[in-house]
Amino acid sequence: MSFGNLTGKVAVVTGAAQGMGKAIALGLAQRGADIAICDIKKDELEIACAELKNATGKKVYMQKVDISNEAQVNQFVSDVERQLGKIDILVNNAAIHPLHAIEEISSDEWDKVFAVNIKAHFFFCKAVIPGMRKRKFGRIISISSEAGKNGGTVAAVHYAATKGAVLSFVRNLAQQVGADGITVNAIAPGRIETAMTATATPEQTQKFLDKSIIKRLGSPADIAYAVCYLASEEASFVTAETMAVNGGTLRD
Numbered sequence: 675m676s677f678g679n680l681t682g683k684v685a686v687v688t689g690a691a692q693g694m695g696k697a698i699a700l701g702l703a704q705r706g707a708d709i710a711i712c713d714i715k716k717d718e719l720e721i722a723c724a725e726l727k728n729a730t731g732k733k734v735y736m737q738k739v740d741i742s743n744e745a746q747v748n749q750f751v752s753d754v755e756r757q758l759g760k761i762d763i764l765v766n767n768a769a770i771h772p773l774h775a776i777e778e779i780s781s782d783e784w785d786k787v788f789a790v791n792i793k794a795h796f797f798f799c800k801a802v803i804p805g806m807r808k809r810k811f812g813r814i815i816s817i818s819s820e821a822g823k824n825g826g827t828v829a830a831v832h833y834a835a836t837k838g839a840v841l842s843f844v845r846n847l848a849q850q851v852g853a854d855g856i857t858v859n860a861i862a863p864g865r866i867e868t869a870m871t872a873t874a875t876p877e878q879t880q881k882f883l884d885k886s887i888i889k890r891l892g893s894p895a896d897i898a899y900a901v902c903y904l905a906s907e908e909a910s911f912v913t914a915e916t917m918a919v920n921g922g923t924l925r926d
């Protein structure tokens with residue numbers, strides 16, 4: 675049985691200039707989807723766009739977007755719909771994680787983390803759902819974290835709170851759109867080797883390896899494979915779910 679062919683589909687991936695977002699965009703394009711990527715880092719985004727085009731031969735549209743800005747999100751979504759015709763798959767991936775203790779977190783920093791890590795999911799979903807409802811098909815995948823379930827092993831309190839919010843966000847939204855063929859799911863990665871975790875001390879990394887069954891950190895591709903499944907036609911009966919991809923560090 676073969677599954678996961680995304681030919682003819684259009685996917686949006688946020689925060690795709692690097693790390694998991696870039697790997698997710700590559701995975702979706704390798705399965706046949708045309709891709710629209712955005713990020714706040716323009717130079718890295720341009721490099722990622724060229725790499726994705728060269729590696730897959732698919733259409734890749736890019737735009738610099740601050741996803742915490744609703745006007746920029748709406749402009750991007752309408753530009754993607756004009757350039758690529760529609761949006762079938764949305765991957766809410768971008769996030770920030772200032773690793774600060776509670777005493778060091780300002781009110782502005784708290785609001786910024788919430789704006790990027792969860793409010794932007796609301797902006798994007800609100801913008802893409804009308805088109806998905808019309809076509810009776812949609813796949814929305816929001817990247818949460820193990821920290822959203824257990825508070826985190828090495829995580830800041832605002833980050834963990836936003837990642838918990840992602841889980842209830844998808845469970846609610848799934849109920850609102852399911853009858854129109856739209857699924858909404860979360861992925862809760864464990865420790866993945868990206869820029870977000872590159873500054874960790876060996877002791878912090880060891881904490882994850884001690885808890886891991888698989889005894890390695892995850893790669894961005896490990897998350898991309900899970901996204902590609904949830905984005906597929908064949909995952910139509912999976913919704914309001916949180917898929918753990920963590921090497922067994924959290925078993926719940």
Ligand SMILES: NC(=O)c1ccc[n+]([C@@H]2O[C@H](COP(=O)([O-])OP(=O)(O)OC[C@H]3O[C@@H](n4cnc5c(N)ncnc54)[C@H](O)[C@@H]3O)[C@@H](O)[C@H]2O)c1
Pocket residue numbers: 688689690691692693694695712713714715739740741742766767768769770771790817818819820862863864865866867868869870871
């Ligand atoms: N790396 C891990 O161990 C880990 C674990 C669990 C969950 N996650 C989650 O996985 C996702 C991807 O993480 P990553 O490790 O690839 O992180 P990363 O920091 O490497 O990449 C995040 C991307 O988001 C972009 N971004 C940040 N703010 C933005 C904004 N306002 N507008 C547009 N783009 C913005 C960044 O420029 C960056 O390219 C995040 O949601 C993260 O919370 C990561």
